[in-house]
Amino acid sequence: KVYLQRLNNKLRPITNLNEVELLLFKSGFEFIDVGSLNFFEQIELFQNADVVIGASGASFTNLLFMHKDSKAINFYPSASATNYYVFQPLADVSGVDLIHFLTTPTNGEVSVHAEASIDLKNLELFLKEI
Numbered sequence: 001k002v003y004l005q006r007l008n009n010k011l012r013p014i015t016n017l018n019e020v021e022l023l024l025f026k027s028g029f030e031f032i033d034v035g036s037l038n039f040f041e042q043i044e045l046f047q048n049a050d051v052v053i054g055a056s057g058a059s060f061t062n063l064l065f066m067h068k069d070s071k072a073i074n075f076y077p078s079a080s081a082t083n084y085y086v087f088q089p090l091a092d093v094s095g096v097d098l099i100h101f102l103t104t105p106t107n108g109e110v111s112v113h114a115e116a117s118i119d120l121k122n123l124e125l126f127l128k129e130i
Helices: 017-026 039-048 058-065 088-094 120-129
Strands: 002-004 030-032 051-055 071-076 097-102
Touching: 017 030, 017 120, 039 058, 051 058, 058 071, 058 088, 088 097, 097 120
Parallel strands: 002 030, 002 051, 051 071, 071 097
Antiparallel strands: none
């Protein structure tokens, strides 16, 4: 189980990230900053992962390398301009179950890059089911 950590990220900040990361740590996720890995390390990471979870971003292009019947949980902004299906073709080709887990805007702004939070109770329940 891999959590795709986003270090030094200014876009789409998650306001309750510390609580989310604590929950993921307690749920046995390994924290990886994909941006610090080279291309071949990224392939190996995703080939060996049963579950990946993280905020929507470029690292989800690696869904292409995941094995059939693995799961990917993508934290998406709940803004009307969000393209929820940008990574779906990659998941479909690989046979990955891609789950769209929506965040909640925290400051009233509806931009895809606005601050948001993650419903911890729903996330915890969801993690128990996978």
